[in-house]
Amino acid sequence: MSDEPGIESAGRSTETHSSTNGGKVRELTIGSTEISDRSAAYVIAEIGHNHGGDLEAAKKLFTAAAEAGASAVKLQKRDNRQLFTKEMLEKPYSGRNSYGATYGEHREALEFGESEYRELAAFAADLDIDFFTTAFDNPSLDFIVRLGLPAIKIASGDLTNSPLLEAAGRTGIPVIVSSGGANLSDVVTAVGVLDGVGARFALLQCTATYPAQAEQLNLQVIDTYRRLFPDTVIGYSGHDVLATVPVAAYALGARIVERHFTLDKGAPGSDHHFSQTPAEMAAMVEDLATARAALGSPVKRQIPEEAPALAKMSKTLVIQGSHTAGTIVEHDMLAAKTSGRPGIRPAALDEVLGARLARNVDDEHVLRLSDLVDASL
Known part of the structure; x- marks a missing residue:
């Protein structure tokens, strides 16, 4: 299972360009x-x-x-x-x-x-x-x-x-x-x-x-x-x-x-x-x-210069408590915390719930897609 762009906080967005007046150039x-x-x-x-x-x-x-x-x-x-x-x-x-x-x-x-x-x-x-x-x-x-x-x-x-x-x-x-x-x-x-x-x-x-x-x-x-x-x-x-x-x-x-x-x-x-x-x-x-x-550009995107601030401020899903491989991920096992590390964004919570842990994890482990089996991400 790969870490898909747009799901984890280290993801990238693709910029596209379009004319603002239907292709005509003034x-x-x-x-x-x-x-x-x-x-x-x-x-x-x-x-x-x-x-x-x-x-x-x-x-x-x-x-x-x-x-x-x-x-x-x-x-x-x-x-x-x-x-x-x-x-x-x-x-x-x-x-x-x-x-x-x-x-x-x-x-x-x-x-x-x-x-x-x-x-x-x-x-x-x-x-x-x-x-x-x-x-x-x-x-x-x-x-x-x-x-x-x-x-x-x-x-x-x-x-x-x-x-x-x-x-x-x-x-x-x-x-x-x-x-x-x-x-x-x-x-x-x-x-x-x-x-x-x-x-x-x-x-x-x-x-x-x-x-x-x-x-x-x-x-x-x-x-x-x-x-x-x-x-x-x-x-x-x-x-x-x-x-x-x-x-x-x-x-x-x-x-x-x-x-x-x-x-x-x-x-x-x-x-x-x-x-x-x-x-x-x-x-x-x-x-x-x-x-x-x-x-600047009309395209909303993350710019490289924002990375330090995002690393400091962004939240990712963190495991609460220690759990063994095969455990089904439930709501009370997760918290949104700032760790300074890439992980799964809280917006993807619903897709994570119901997946099984692929390995043993300790308390405050920053959850990654590679930690999950059968997630709907």
């Missing part, structure tokens, strides 16, 4: 990075216009983001005359966050042109960090294509802008879409538009409040998106300032994490106060890596 490649359920979080440092229109400030932000471990840095691109009405552009715009007397002047002061973008693209390449931008209009989309940037971001406000989504999808460049302020029907429509043109894209859960509060985040939408769109990489675009949220989002299946990024939370500009500093982003990147390691 993945998106940006630059040289594959983003999938298997991957680490793809962290986007959303600089937006936190550079204040200063090219050197943008480079400092790029450098700090790369040093913090971000996967990508992102700006925002607008063709202001195409995007805004004349009335909006001429509207007086004053205050601490203003870079011009009118809203149009303010927006133009923050906008980089092609020469700046090309310089920043080369700078990012030297840092070995991806660089792309949000397209707010069709001329900006054409701008991205012309520069050959590795991804296109579509902001929450354009989730329902089907013509822009369709145009972005037709470029063949990976598209990342935020869904702040949307209803599920809006999201389903947007995904349908992108699928309809064969786009490669990711969908980000987002809440369009600045900063967002914990009770507004609805991170469980990440799971909803994963169930509804099994081929799509899902992520989280955060306007919150809560350190635990990106880890929770990753644990729920978000594989892209976007956070606004600054060198100074008190600097002029509307985004700095809810942006991460380099130290905060570095801590987030480390926490996300820890979360990935901790999630």
Whole structure:
């Protein structure tokens, strides 16, 4: 009679692997990075216009983001005359966050042109960090294509802008879409538009409040998106300032994490106060890596490192009293005790009862299968 695995405490379990979405694989490649359920979080440092229109400030932000471990840095691109009405552009715009007397002047002061973008693209390449931008209009989309940037971001406000989504999808460049302020029907429509043109894209859960509060985040939408769109990489675009949220989002299946990024939370500009500093982003990147390691495998199994603790804590069936060979094993002959030795687990008690002892045994003998005859194990 052999000591069968799974019966004695020294037994092993066999690990099997299966797909979590019916055999389909959700993945998106940006630059040289594959983003999938298997991957680490793809962290986007959303600089937006936190550079204040200063090219050197943008480079400092790029450098700090790369040093913090971000996967990508992102700006925002607008063709202001195409995007805004004349009335909006001429509207007086004053205050601490203003870079011009009118809203149009303010927006133009923050906008980089092609020469700046090309310089920043080369700078990012030297840092070995991806660089792309949000397209707010069709001329900006054409701008991205012309520069050959590795991804296109579509902001929450354009989730329902089907013509822009369709145009972005037709470029063949990976598209990342935020869904702040949307209803599920809006999201389903947007995904349908992108699928309809064969786009490669990711969908980000987002809440369009600045900063967002914990009770507004609805991170469980990440799971909803994963169930509804099994081929799509899902992520989280955060306007919150809560350190635990990106880890929770990753644990729920978000594989892209976007956070606004600054060198100074008190600097002029509307985004700095809810942006991460380099130290905060570095801590987030480390926490996300820890979360990935901790999630591990979906297969429940004993790992080798648990053996010492199991040897100390696990119980096995122990004989009470001395008995001779041929004795039928009865309930009062057995106890569950910790011995530090391999033996039969108490869960197998019913299969042991009624068997006969194959040899003489003494008090507190740790019972093994080889000690029994006609056991039903």
